[in-house]
Amino acid sequence: MDVRAEPFEVLFDRSVSFRGRPDNRPFVLIGEKGLRGLQSFRQMLGAAMMRRGLRRLASTNFTPHVTLLYDPRGVDEYPIEPIGWTMKEFVLIRSFNGHEHLVRWPLWV
Numbered sequence: 857m858d859v860r861a862e863p864f865e866v867l868f869d870r871s872v873s874f875r876g877r878p879d880n881r882p883f884v885l886i887g888e889k890g891l892r893g894l895q896s897f898r899q900m901l902g903a904a905m906m907r908r909g910l911r912r913l914a915s916t917n918f919t920p921h922v923t924l925l926y927d928p929r930g931v932d933e934y935p936i937e938p939i940g941w942t943m944k945e946f947v948l949i950r951s952f953n954g955h956e957h958l959v960r961w962p963l964w965v
Contacts, residue, residue, distance in 0.1 A: 859904045859946075863963045864893030867940035868922060873930035881930045884921040890940060891920045901946070 867890025874882045898918060944963055950956040 858907070859901055859961070861897055861900060861963050863942050863944045864897065865940055866891060866894050866920070866943055867938050869936060869938045870933050871924075871931070871936050872933040873927075874921075875930075876926070879928045880926045881928065882921075882923045883925050883927055883931065884923050885936070885939060886919065886921050886933075887938075890938065894920050894943065897943070897946075 868885035868887040869890060870886050872884060872886055874884055876882050895918065945960050946963065947960050948958045950958055
């Protein structure tokens, strides 16, 4: 894979319920400034995939988040103590009937 990037920080600082089915709304962690590195990486990965002849399958409307649970109730956005980590690799995952990790690539320049 011809993607070169230094490891970067990912930081979530708010919780909220996404819209979903009325009886099954995702409760998630979101952020803004702490996710810019992830958003930039996703753009770079998409461009590399297109250079290799892969058409872009992912939506350009991307909201980085971590889903914690699904619930019929929804909650408004609420600030939280930041939760984050350093992204050091990315993984190709097949997600049919579970998740199978196919390939891992380390991040480096």
